[in-house]
Amino acid sequence: MIKAAGLTFIVAVMAACSSLKNNRQEYKEPYRLQFHFSPKAKWVNDPNGMVYLNGKYHLFFQYYPDSTVWGPMHWAHAVSKDLMHWEQLPIALYPDSLGWIFSGSAVYDKDNTSGFAKDGKMPLVAIFTHHNPKLEKAGRKDFQYQSIAYSLDEGTTWTKYAGNPVLKNPGITDFRDPKVIWYAPGKKWVMTLATKDHVTFYSSPDLKNWTKESEFGQQSGAHGGVWECPDLFSIKAGGKEHWVLLVSVNPGAPNGGSGTQYFIGNFDGHTFTSTSATTKWLDYGTDNYAGVTWSNTGDNRIFIGWMNNWQYANRVPTQVWRGATTLPRTLELREVDGAYFLSAMPVNTFNTLRQKEVRWQNIRVNDSLDISAKVKNFKDKFVLQFKTTTLADFAIKLSNTTGEQLIVGYDKQTNSYYIDRTKSGETSFETGFAKKIVAPRISQSGNITGKLVIDAASAELFADDGLTNQTAVFFPGKPYTALTLLAGNLNMETLSYAPINSIWP
Structure with missing residues (x-):
């Protein structure tokens, strides 16, 4: 018995040491970034479902667990207490009969407007695009639609809503990437959705039933490619509230391929009106795309993007994994010669490294x-x-x-x-x-x-x-x-x- 117990202990220690060794090897490959988040292996692109809750920043992201090139999308999951050190968790959302799991957002439904709460536990609700490859292959235009899922254990497990999709496609080939916020003056949720070459705003009292409010962008901004991954949020500057709308575009960025433009203006719960006279870009580099901000962070606007470009994303010379995120950045509005611009700087916790x-x-x-x-x-x-x-x-x-x-x-x-x-x-x-x-x-x-x-x-x-x-x-x-x-x-x-x-x- 003693010998058997000793042998068991030795095997356990060897297994633990082997696991640590493998973990070190996983993050020691050529080109592996050492203080940016990247998955242990396989493909990653857009950050999704970013929400802060009970001391943890949740980062979901587009993920394909079977290859290092883009494929059927899942929502993978990582958490951090400081936006620097990340723990990768099991995949949160898998493809199903309605389609692959494309980009979207997550909110903390603290007032249980959705009715998903149970035993006093308020839900996290993920709002995402279902992409149906069968409908796409059949030549249909309505192969993308919006669905929801909820979690009662802070994102560990998820239940997809039985009534999905909650927003059906009216016949638009690019109908995706819902970013949802709570609009307090109107006591309603507002969804900003990428709809081909512009964005469309919807509202809902309960995250299940959505009403179209307005459209923006057909005659504004850069139109070198399809609009994607929008994000609408308020930000204070100069003693007043401003509204910022981020929109990624691919292709059509200043230096080629993918990029993120933004508009500054006003939003009344129904319509966004831009006061920007020119097209403004959040980042003039080639490798900051599809970025959005965390929800439930109060007045602190924290952004993270995908550090890649669709022009070459599937071909960059990494072997085990492909893709990473930018440093998390704090966004602020600054005035230059009478006009406002977004500034972005690494979050303060970067200094701890x-x-x-x-x-x-x-x-x-x-x-x-x-x-x-x-x-x-x-x-x-x-x-x-x-x-x-x-x-x-x-x-x-x-x-x-x-x-x-x-x-x-x-x-x-x-x-x-x-x-x-x-x-x-x-x-x-x-x-x-x-x-x-x-x-x-x-x-x-x-x-x-x-x-x-x-x-x-x-x-x-x-x-x-x-x-x-x-x-x-x-x-x-x-x-x-x-x-x-x-x-x-x-x-x-x-x-x-x-x-x-x-x-x-």
């Missing part, structure tokens, strides 16, 4: 400054923060011993920022990948502040306190080992480098 900072003050760069030479044990996962005293050309170059390089910089003549991944590493998987990605400078300040976040195979530039943002992925053959600041004549008031800890075990 920072290691000891190396900092310089009042330095002049006349040619180049080798930052990596001034840092012990330079790593290619870091945040670089800087503030210039004037406007002048500069470039931040990441490079390795094989000559591959990623360049992030500012061009004074065009007053624009850029990320140049022409020689960044593996680019052959898509002809348009190797290029210079350009973003206009929105701020009118006489100096530049910047935060550049690098995570092994991703770059996120937050310029001028998040007024101009760029997100881009890249795939170097070897990790970058050198960080150099290039400038003809540049005064830096402050410059700092801090390595970032991995979030994985």
Whole structure:
């Protein structure tokens, strides 16, 4: 008996050690991001159903568990207490007889308007698009419709509503991605739905019965492709309430492929009216798409996007998994020359991952400054923060011993920022990948502040306190080992480098 018990103990310890080893290997593959969420394996795209409840941020996401390319969609599930460290949970919603589970949202029905509560437990309700491949193959237009499911154990298990679909398709080929909010003045739920080349607003008292309110967008914004993943929310600035409408479009983004535009205006519970005179973009990089905000976070607007682009998403050179999310970002409205713009900056909890900072003050760069030479044990996962005293050309170059390089910089003549991944590493998987990605400078300040976040195979530039943002992925053959600041004549008031800890075990 003692020997048997001892053997059982040894086997258990070996199994636990093997599990830990495998987990480390899962998050040590080439190009694996170390402080952005990605699934252990297989395909991921749009973030879905993001809701905050009882100290946990829930992140559902489009997922295909059988391949690393897009296929029949499920809702996978992860949770976090700080928006940084994530625990991947079992798949939440599987395809069924009504179709695959496309994008949508989730709300906390604290007043039980849906009637799903039981034994005092209020429901989480997921609102999603059912995509019926059989109807699509048959040539029907009404193969997408909206359905709901509810959870009484904070998202662990879900029950699909027996009356699905709750919003039938009127005959529109692209009828999807419901984002639902509670509109308190009207005591009703409001759904913002992508309907081909515009959005349509619906309302409901109970999440089950929906009435059309209005449409927006046929003559507004960018129309290079289909509209997707809308998000309507209120945000305060300048002593008043404004309404923001996010809309992803594919293709038609400023630098090709997928991107997210936004409109600022007013919403009265029935109609959205834009006050934006021009098309505005949340991120001018190539790899921030289908992003939306968390619900049930009060006045704090927290956004996360899919860090990829439909132009090459199925072909990026990762093997075990494919896809990741951006850093979670706090959204605010800022006024520039009488007009409002969205700013986006990493959430504050990102700072908890920072290691000891190396900092310089009042330095002049006349040619180049080798930052990596001034840092012990330079790593290619870091945040670089800087503030210039004037406007002048500069470039931040990441490079390795094989000559591959990623360049992030500012061009004074065009007053624009850029990320140049022409020689960044593996680019052959898509002809348009190797290029210079350009973003206009929105701020009118006489100096530049910047935060550049690098995570092994991703770059996120937050310029001028998040007024101009760029997100881009890249795939170097070897990790970058050198960080150099290039400038003809540049005064830096402050410059700092801090390595970032991995979030994985």
